[in-house]
Amino acid sequence: MKRLTLGTLAGMLMASTAFAQDITLTMWTESSNAPESVFAQEFSEMDNGITIDVREVRFDDLVAETLRAFATRTNPDIIAIDNPDHAAFASRGAFLDLSDLIAASDQIDIENYFDGPRSSLTWDGGVYGIPRASNTIALYYNKDMFRAAGLDPNDPPSTWDEFYEAASTLTDPDNDVYGVAFSAKASEEGTFQFLPWAQMGGGSFDSINTEGAAEALDLWKRLFDEGLTSPDTLTRGQWDSTGTFNGGNAAMAISGPWELKRMASDAAFDWGVTLLPTREEGGERASALGDFNLAIFANTEQADAAFQFLEYYDAQAERIWPEFTRMPSKKGVALAPTGDEKIDSAAPVFVEQLQYARNRGPHPEWPRISKAIQDGFQAALTGQADSKAALDRAAENIERLMN
Amino acid sequence: MQRITQTIRDGVGFDVLLIAFALLYLFAFAGAPILYNVILSFQRVDMFSLGSLFHELSGWENYIAVLNDPLSRTVLWNTTIFTVASVSFQFVIGFALALYFNQKFPGATWIRGLFLAGWVMPGLVVGVLWNWLLSGDFGVINWVLMSIGVINEPIFWRSDTDYSLIAVILANVWYGIPFNMILLAVGLAAIPEDLYEAASLDGATSFQKFWTITLPMMRSTIGAVIALGIIFTLQQFDLFAAITSGGPAGSSMVAQYWSWELSFRQFDFGRGAVIAVMMIVVVLGVAAIYVRSTREETRL
Secondary structure (H helix, E strand, O other): OHHHHHHHHHHHHHHHHHHHOOEEEEEEEOOOOOHHHHHHHHHHHOOOOEEEEEEEOOHHHHHHHHHHHHHOOOOOOEEEEEHHHHHHHHHOOOEOOOHHHHHOOOOOOHHHEOHHHHHHHEEOOEEOOEEOOEEOOEEEEEHHHHHHOOOOOOOOOOEHHHHHHHHHHHOEHHHOEEEEEOOOOOOHHHHHHHHHHHHHOOOEOOEOOOHHHHHHHHHHHHHHHOOOOOHHHHOOOHHHHHHHHHOOOEEEEEEOHHHHHHHHHHOOOOEEEEOOOEOOOOOOOOEEOEOEEEEEEOOOOOHHHHHHHHHHHHHOHHHHHHHHOOEOOEOOOOOOOOOOHHHHHHHHHHHHHHHOEEOOOOOOOHHHHHHHHHHHHHHHHOOOOOHHHHHHHHHHHHHHHHO | OHHHHHHHHOOHHHHHHHHHHHHHHHHHHHHHHHHHHHHHOOEEOOOOOOOOOOOEEOOOHHHHHHHHOHHHHHHHHHHHHHHHHHHHHHHHHHHHHHHHHOOOOOOHHHHHHHHHHHHOOOHHHHHHHHHHHOOOOOOHHHHHHHHOOOOOOOOOOOOOOOOHHHHHHHHHHHHHHHHHHHHHHHHHHOOOHHHHHHHHHOOOOHHHHHHHHHHHHOHHHHHHHHHHHHHHHHHOOHHHHHHOOOOOOOOOOOHHHHHHHHHHOOOOHHHHHHHHHHHHHHHHHHHHHHHHHHHHHHHO
16 A cells, blocks of 8 residues: 555656656756856746756866767757867867757847857857857956055056066065966966967967967966966966965966956955056057857757757846856946956956957867967976977977868 | 587586687677777777767878877886886885784784775875875975975975876875785785794794795785786876876876877877777786786696
């Protein structure tokens, strides 16, 4: 009798769940706190018969894991993918071309997105996703340490020379303070951080070995050689590096707006943000265009449901900045005040810096191009080759990959 | 018909069946993957063509590319150093501990069992722990070394190209000691007590007993432990993934990690397979030593 009741109960439960959730989609993303995860949760709770299961995949493993899944056709329906990696999938037909769906949509208009993010997700005339957000990197600095070292907290370094001088002045080994924290890790993060410096030096990913790029790498090398940055900068990502800034172990940090929330709560000092210093006064500005795109896999059986989620995501553009301190990729969305004075004063700096942000690629071979750049700066920073020679070799490898 | 059932139930047919099952299993789970790997090493395969059954043939191209890669010499050297250093330290320290616990003091077997706690932990967990211990700015190891005055400046174990490989070796030696100790302890326990008693009557010193009884009696065990140690060390992947990722600038890159990186980071499965093939050849050689030493064991 008891078994019967339990069985009936289970049957009823199964029936009711089957009724309420007609469609289940899977989505992979780097973080369950990212906007797409939060929005997916909201979307699932809505009365639309669609549930989205979110799986978190470590950032460093996302591309590899996804490619592996795609090769064995066990990929998710939706993915949030780092924008430089988008082209590799789009060019091979892994992602669904959304052109027709977008043409019929009242919500999504591809012309509403800024050029940079838009070009990262278009390939050969097709549109293969929507941007999640945009971000870029700038220079954070500890105003209290500037004051203590006799530097003007309202006049942060604006050229490479000033930046080096400031790092040198602010470094204080007795108190475990490095001049600057950034990331020269052999991963996409390292490329993301180095490329803007190379671009300010007149280089680009397809001509990485300009004189100015080598000069930038020399500057990085000097930071290492003179102990102005932790040697672990070579192996540490941006989040961990900026953590040392928040903890008072670095006087400056190079990172993006995704740091703002944590910094506002963790950093027990006065801090500010400024544009990346240029090669010389009034020199060329550059920055990296970061953040992810949302794409639908071509082999999904639920393209319409997945696209509905993309429409829902697009409709939340105003919330991206105040809730996640990420910058909307949609034109005409003002950065609403967050209520935190420091975050709000950082907003215009990132908005300005974003104007100079450049895409990585788009190129289907981007992961390997990026690897060549990483090998280049790491070889120079560890003293295996001088900056120019290391970048020459990187350029040679990249040229081979591009042809 | 009846004869067939008869021979299967009791006769030559049964033996054939047993052999067939064993061979089928070996082929399905060892032979075929290895064969497939060898075939892959002669093909041009990337992630998007991995799913298809046939790939473009590339001849010796992958082999030439791997051998010409500037990293290959570093990798060969690093793999050799990593294996030799890990296995020798694991063995010597493991042997010393095995002898120590063979002294039969109260609780010896119990404490010896506790040593296994390190070995049963997953490699990635061990790697993350050592990652913290070895951290440059706030790691415990640097703090200890500086407090006792061995070093004045912190060593950046993971980020300094001179130390990155040593960092992984340190972790791997720690990780492998319990395994060596347990296997050697078993070997020690198998030596008949009366041999030592007879030697004592003849007035042999402890060192003479060790040199003329323990070592010769342990020869096959030692051979097996070292062969297994080499195989496990060549399989060690987690610690590299957790501590250095083969970097910085390839300074701690070893064959097993390089193979993975080529395959699953750069999606060049052909080249990844080339390294795997080369490693199989080495491991087969070591396995032959292992088989020989265990065969002698049964002869005893």
